[in-house]
Amino acid sequence: MTDCPYPDCAGEAKISSGVGYCPVCWQAVFECPKCQARNRAFARFCRRCKAACGFPERPPLPKGPAMLAALARLPGEVFAEDQFWAAPASCCGYLWSVSTRGRVWRINPAGRRAEVAASLGESFGSAPFRIRSLAVEEGKPADPHLIASNGRIVKSIDLANYQVFEWIAASEGGRLLSNMQTDGYSAVEADGEHVYALERRDSACYLLRRNVTTKGLDDFRVSDGPVGGPFRMNGRVCVYSPKSLYVLGDAGLAELPFPGAAHAILSPRDASGFLLASGMPPWRAPHDTPNVYVPGIDGSSPAYLYVNVLAHPARSTNISVPVGAACSRDVEDRLVITQTGSIGVFDGPAALPRHHDQVVPKGAEYVEGPLTAAFVKMAGAGEKIRFYYDDKVQDAPLPEKIDAIGFFRAGSCFVLAYFKTNNSSLGFAVWDV
Ligand SMILES: [Zn+2]
Ligand SMILES: [Zn+2]
Numbered sequence: 190m191t192d193c194p195y196p197d198c199a200g201e202a203k204i205s206s207g208v209g210y211c212p213v214c215w216q217a218v219f220e221c222p223k224c225q226a227r228n229r230a231f232a233r234f235c236r237r238c239k240a241a242c243g244f245p246e247r248p249p250l251p252k253g254p255a256m257l258a259a260l261a262r263l264p265g266e267v268f269a270e271d272q273f274w275a276a277p278a279s280c281c282g283y284l285w286s287v288s289t290r291g292r293v294w295r296i297n298p299a300g301r302r303a304e305v306a307a308s309l310g311e312s313f314g315s316a317p318f319r320i321r322s323l324a325v326e327e328g329k330p331a332d333p334h335l336i337a338s339n340g341r342i343v344k345s346i347d348l349a350n351y352q353v354f355e356w357i358a359a360s361e362g363g364r365l366l367s368n369m370q371t372d373g374y375s376a377v378e379a380d381g382e383h384v385y386a387l388e389r390r391d392s393a394c395y396l397l398r399r400n401v402t403t404k405g406l407d408d409f410r411v412s413d414g415p416v417g418g419p420f421r422m423n424g425r426v427c428v429y430s431p432k433s434l435y436v437l438g439d440a441g442l443a444e445l446p447f448p449g450a451a452h453a454i455l456s457p458r459d460a461s462g463f464l465l466a467s468g469m470p471p472w473r474a475p476h477d478t479p480n481v482y483v484p485g486i487d488g489s490s491p492a493y494l495y496v497n498v499l500a501h502p503a504r505s506t507n508i509s510v511p512v513g514a515a516c517s518r519d520v521e522d523r524l525v526i527t528q529t530g531s532i533g534v535f536d537g538p539a540a541l542p543r544h545h546d547q548v549v550p551k552g553a554e555y556v557e558g559p560l561t562a563a564f565v566k567m568a569g570a571g572e573k574i575r576f577y578y579d580d581k582v583q584d585a586p587l588p589e590k591i592d593a594i595g596f597f598r599a600g601s602c603f604v605l606a607y608f609k610t611n612n613s614s615l616g617f618a619v620w621d622v
Contacts, residue, residue, distance in 0.1 A: 217282025
């Protein structure tokens, strides 16, 4: 049977848990949940039954023994030879990243290939980018767009067809925050109808919002000092200053001061007490919760400042980060704090601990249901990756000279992404699960 949905290919797709790839053309494929027809990665309607559908970004993982057996195989390798500051992101069976030269890379983990898909222009990869669905034409379904800024302009690229759009240009005399080294923890954001960015002008910082269909532009003054964000929390957009979290609502920005004498930090330069994954924004806003966590200093100690923005008055507390601990996220963007011997996944202000011996905190730990991926150090045996599934473990070799970014799902692959420490290129260790 030849069921590859791509033109002029006679391959037979390999599918597990509804996602996979074609081993002839190596393109990503997913199964229609209604009729099981195989569809192209960016399809929005099933090619056979016409039902609305979309690529499942996190299908069920194989059960324990099958998952650990898959992770026991030596991982495949893929490299993107360019200079990167920003962490990659997963979408529709591929991983995507933007180099500091503004090249958009598409990494195909199943096919062990990395290629330049498009170019946005100089300086576009100097801060975290986003992949969000944008409905740029009224009445047409949304496509996933990669959204990035270079200081002068915010652009997006439709990942289904590589069409490039321009959204927000810096004002006369203004500059969009878009460089991790000079602007700190800044990013771009979108919520389907709007694209957001931060701009510094006239010695103040503004949140800009562009409506992608009407093209209307609004701006909201945040504060005079440094500002971090924007990011999405439960359907709203947030930014923050050292003193306060700001939540955008119908009446503009609502200010929620951080608790006590704590202040947020807004730049990697001030984050010396934090072990965080490189290239990723440091804030956490777990999906479908009113909770926000931003890194800060409480007294003189590192802490995550936690705010529940729906509680009235806002419920906030400081979560102290122990010396030597690493901070990462789980698949729902919950805060994860890892110490030697223990990984805590935060639900509100409290952690649900998982105890794992010999864990070395890196900031790239991964938690999804019964699966944990972490790093361990054995006396005389160096560092390794260790996968835990319930109470079973499986070790894997750690590539040499790397700065681990994190583990990702991409189609039917499980991937560790890292920066190579010698030249800041990207490497990927790939397990087919
Ligand atoms: Zn094919
Ligand atoms: Zn179908």
